[in-house]
Amino acid sequence: MAVNTKEIQIRIRSVKNTKKITKAMELISAAKMRKATENVLQTRSYANLAWKMLQDVSLKTDASIHPLLEKRELKKLGVLLITSNRGLCGGFITKLLTEVNKYINNLKVNNPDLEVEIILMGKKGAKIYKYYGHKIIAEFEKQDLTTTIEEILPIARTVSGSYADKKYDRVALAYTDFVSAVNQTPKVLELLPLGGKDEMLGQVLRGGQEGEKLANVDIDFKFEPDPKKVLAILLPKLVEMQVYQAILESDASEHSARMMAMRNASDSAGDMIDDLTLSFNKARQSAITQEISEIVGGAAALE
Numbered sequence: 001m002a003v004n005t006k007e008i009q010i011r012i013r014s015v016k017n018t019k020k021i022t023k024a025m026e027l028i029s030a031a032k033m034r035k036a037t038e039n040v041l042q043t044r045s046y047a048n049l050a051w052k053m054l055q056d057v058s059l060k061t062d063a064s065i066h067p068l069l070e071k072r073e074l075k076k077l078g079v080l081l082i083t084s085n086r087g088l089c090g091g092f093i094t095k096l097l098t099e100v101n102k103y104i105n106n107l108k109v110n111n112p113d114l115e116v117e118i119i120l121m122g123k124k125g126a127k128i129y130k131y132y133g134h135k136i137i138a139e140f141e142k143q144d145l146t147t148t149i150e151e152i153l154p155i156a157r158t159v160s161g162s163y164a165d166k167k168y169d170r171v172a173l174a175y176t177d178f179v180s181a182v183n184q185t186p187k188v189l190e191l192l193p194l195g196g197k198d199e200m201l202g203q204v205l206r207g208g209q210e211g212e213k214l215a216n217v218d219i220d221f222k223f224e225p226d227p228k229k230v231l232a233i234l235l236p237k238l239v240e241m242q243v244y245q246a247i248l249e250s251d252a253s254e255h256s257a258r259m260m261a262m263r264n265a266s267d268s269a270g271d272m273i274d275d276l277t278l279s280f281n282k283a284r285q286s287a288i289t290q291e292i293s294e295i296v297g298g299a300a301a302l303e
Contacts, residue, residue: 078116
């Protein structure tokens with residue numbers, strides 16, 4: 001019985017050490033989540049207004065003026081997939097990859113010969129090839145916390161340039177929408193050509209009065225000196241803003257998901273320690289009872 005109690009003590013120490021690690025990771029993720037949430041909320045209204053303006057411009061402007069407005073028959077799809085560099089964040093990665101695969105399969109129903117290429121941001125996105133077999137053509141480094149738009153310009157310009165050069169007939173942006181610390185929604189936004197589905201990044205404006213105002217406002221545009229010159233500068237920058245906002249949403253979602261996963265792990269470790277402590281006390285009491293019985297039995301034998 002003594003051996004049993006020793007094994008239980010070893011397990012208790014091991015679980016306690018694990019709990020210290022998960023608790024530390026929870027606190028780190030909470031600090032990063034607060035910063036990421038602050039970043040995403042500061043830019044969300046601007047990003048949504050920019051997206052609404054992009055849609056209005058695409059509806060009221062001749063598509064021949066700028067290649068990002070040109071709509072083509074869908075033969076080749078490019079997907080910009082924003083994930084994370086590390087795991088231990090619950091179903092954050094799996095849910096997003098499942099949503100992307102579902103989106104691609106839905107398109108292939110009407111386009112069986114559709115060619116798909118994935119552009120990654122985040123090392124964990126490589127699992128989309130491992131699990132679903134989708135082709136990955138490029139991988140960009142992802143910061144743990146994105147703070148400035150300059151950090152994402154290479155990937156945003158690569159996406160815009162590829163569409164303008166007719167490498168892709170459509171570009172989709174796959175990321176995780178930050179709703180709250182306990183709720184993150186995987187999403188695929190059709191980014192290019194401009195003027196696709198009427199969707200916005202972020203949940204704050206959806207369903208509220210401000211979101212309804214954005215949807216109902218009818219704006220007339222006047223371009224000076226002329227539409228071609230203005231749109232040549234404006235459209236790429238607004239596309240960059242959408243990519244930037246999606247990355248901020250993903251950052252906030254990732255750290256929130258990891259914080260909750262580590263909190264659940266810490267709670268589970270605490271429950272396990274309580275169960276092991278109870279088992280240890282029972283085993284120790286049983287050993288004490290047995291020793292007393294042996295002593296009493298030995299004393300009785302000597303009488």
